[in-house]
Amino acid sequence: MATPEDLTRRKVAVIIGAGIGGLSLGIRLQSLGFDTTILERLDGPGGRGYQKRTSDGYVFDMGPTVITVPHFIEELFALERDRPGLDGEDFPVSVREAERVTTGESGGPHTRRYVKLVPILPFYRIVFSDGTFFDYDGDPEGTRRQIEALAPGDLEGYERFHRDAQAIFERGFLELGYTHFGDVGSMLRAVPDLLRLDAVRTLFSFTSKYFQSDKMRQVFSFETLLVGGNPLSVPAIYAMIHFVEKTWGIHYAMGGTGALVRALVQKFEELGGQVRYGAGVEEILVTDEWGRPVDRPLGRRVARGVRLEGGETVPADLVVSNGDWANTYLKRVPAAARLVNADLRVRAARQSMSLLVIYFGFRDDGRPLNLRHHNILLGPRYEALLREIFGTKVLGQDFSQYLHVPTLTDPSLAPEGHHAAYTLIPVPHNGSGLDWSVEGPRLVDRVLDDLEGRGVIPDLRGRLTHLEYVTPDYFEGTLDSHLGNAFGPEPVLVQSAYFRPHNRSEDITNLYLVGAGAQPGAGTPSVMMSAKMTARLIAEDWGTPALRR
Template identity: 30%
Template sequence: MKRVIVVGAGAAGLAAAVRLRHAGYDVALYEKEPQVGGKMSRIVGDGFTFDVGPTIVMMPALYREVFELAGRNPDDYIPLQKVEPLMEISFGPGERVRLSNDLSDLTATLEGVSEADAQGYFEYLALLYKRFRIAKDNFLQRPFRKPTDFYNPKSLIAGFRLHTLGDAYSSVSRYVSDDRLRKALAFQTLYIGISPYEGPSLYMIIPLIELLYGVWFMPGGMYAMAEGMARLFEELGGELHTSAPVEHIAVEGGRAVGVVTGGELVRADYVVCDADFPYAMENLLADEARGRYTDEKLEGMEYSCSCFILYLGLDKRYPAEAVHSIRFAPDFERNIADIFDDGRFPDDPSFYCYAPCSLDASLAPEGCQTLYVLVPVPPLAEGGPAWGAEEVAAYREQVLDLVERETVYEDVRDHIAFERVFTPNDFAERFNAARGATFGLRPTLRQSNYWRPHNKAEACDNLYFCGSSTHPGAGVPIVLLSARLAAEELLRDDAEAASAEREVAGQVAVVAARGAAAEAAAGGSVAPGGAPGAATRAVPGDAEGGA
């Protein structure tokens, strides 16, 4: 049985490990943290439980696929319930838009703005669905190895049909005139760490996916997905090592041969790396195995935004109707420029709130609730926030001022019983996120599809990559696709190697058989007691039956 080592137990690493173990490989998974999940891990304290990173379940079929391929019922691992309303969006005190999964409720909301905008909204969704089908079939679910995988008539025509050159906000503006609805459709590019004024219009498929496939919730929070995949992996016979950081990916003769952990080399036939791609290039691989991803190349790449997150355990339950809510800064464009152009904490930040206790009371003590407040911020960079204690305290006060002024949490400071804060430094140190960029490499047009790091290493055999900085990109459903693509690339190479071995073995057998036949033809049988290969000679009387 061939052995595979998976580096990192984030969502993609866990999914790849399950897939490869189910395919019959001996799989060992190494994770530096004491718990699995990576950014999909959790914080527990004083009876409160929080998801660290992702909180929104979209495209549930991709979550369920990991369990179904192993012949398991996903409901036994990740029971799901639909979230309604989908989201509440605030544009200022008393000015809110409630987005619903229900078509009749959504139509009423849109018509409350204007019938023309309702028509434009639905026309735009129809256009996005066409583009989603094109992207799914031609790019998202396909790996890229060589230029001709992308530079061919079929892919180029598909790319042209996607109209990716426009940015997300301009794209929706051609169909919807109300600026609130434009923002409600365009802001989701922040889910993958890119500005809606910069992100290719292709990423407008995110709000489409929310509306068509729904937003879902897992009892126990998103960590249930990581926990479920880890449980399935071990049930299948996988070998899980936590608190076991990988120090180096070992390469011999141009191919990965294992990893170094705890100062020792652990050998394997293949290695799958779920560590953030830029981090892996800079820290886990020798220069000769990095190919074009030199330090200079990585320094010149663009990184997604990061996050400043407050995890608040409250000793009070507030009357929030929506599990997910967004507060937009009045000058949203300035807010985005602060993050992506100027590299500073926004003067007037937009933020996202997640309050799951209305769906799962077990996440907090009785009569209490959790509140997760996320502010998009720049990645770590020279001249940007240093995230010292005084800075963090000032940003916290700035955000809580807005929370109290513009949400139902009007006296939240008085009811904080538990608190934890994450900054870009935490994402860099805890999860090895290069530059503290929560969503990995920024999915600009020049860093997407063929131009994003590939799932099969370019300069090292038997090494594969998955995770948010690799193709096809960030966001949990897309990261799960990267795990599928990495596993499929490994399976393809292993099948080709096995075929080549069988062909060589067959050729050796043919040569050996021909040699034996030639030897027999040349000499006949060996005389008893005679030298091997020596022919028996006829003696007088033999032909006549003499002794």
């Protein structure tokens, strides 16, 4: 029988993982009235967004570097205890219209109390294998001028693409962005509009309708690679990324993405939340509704808390995993408690590709770098390379890179007179069977040769002062991602919306998911949206704000 204390006490929530999704949800749960603890197995926050400081004075963001939709960040920093902010319009008129910020700070007044965001222009410099480049900044006039220079025959196609991508953005992001597809009906209601917008064919096929030039097809389809999606197989609804960036721009947190992560921790703790580091979760504790052990996949199963790797039990009224979806179920939930997310289904899911990321520092020798903050260095092949990474899972003889040089904006990340950078190369996940102890050093050498040989960073090897790298083994081991995936389940059509893992567990009462592995998907804005989705589900299940039972 419940005691009076049980009926009046605040409910306890445990979140597994202090990534951006977990921290965003933690802030929301504190505002809902929960007492929330975030358990993080690493020695600091961030998850994929962990920030590393080296002994020789460099600061490297290990993962996400592209910040969009500052409205999402402002909303988090504006929350207060017992004031959840879940009602009202998600995209009010004041944030729907494009706002081109070219100087100074970006972000709202609450954000500025915690972290300094600045706009980045151009959004990306896209460098083709022949040395030509396209500076993408979302400005239609500038875009038209560059198309006219590189592919004049595609100007009319751009106008049609711009119109149709905007329609997808308005329906798919502004109207459906916060929809949790928890049942078939919610999915079926959206299908007619998506078919009408031609948003279910593959993105590359969609883009190819409008552009004849290979260069323009690449410019307007590459962005899904930054959220783990293959342009050849993700649905065309991802054309909305073009308008997400165009509408709200791309931003940088001074001090790196790690500064944003620390600001989220600060906000969470100000609201009364607690983060525990070095606290890896070994098991999510599940019983039947009477508190007995679960020995068969039938009947009601209830999450009761977690057990840490050191043996400590942390009881909770509800548990949320911000960890890898596949390993949450395969490693931390007893098989007898899983019917929908059984081993067969989880192991059969297609995982996103992985990454080799090289973190390096080099001397500034006085020669100006012909680079921007964000650079996409495309190799000589596009479609064939994507098929190797996602399909046959082999390492090709060429590669493409995302080169991040934040010290062009923020010199504080490196010793004086030096630059800090990282370059990210999409590679197959560990389902490939590749031996990264052998292939990793080889690929690093090839990448450095490419950066120097193409003249991207002249005399790079002679200027290097710091070099380290991670392979898919880092994602599988340190970050505990199934098969070393870098972005969760691959966002193909059959793993999107209703078919993507649900934020409320179908198997276990009081177990929820948030982050890249849940709906709507990977990427910094998406995991913040995921946090709001999950918070709404929890509010539906538990009530708000007092959470009394």
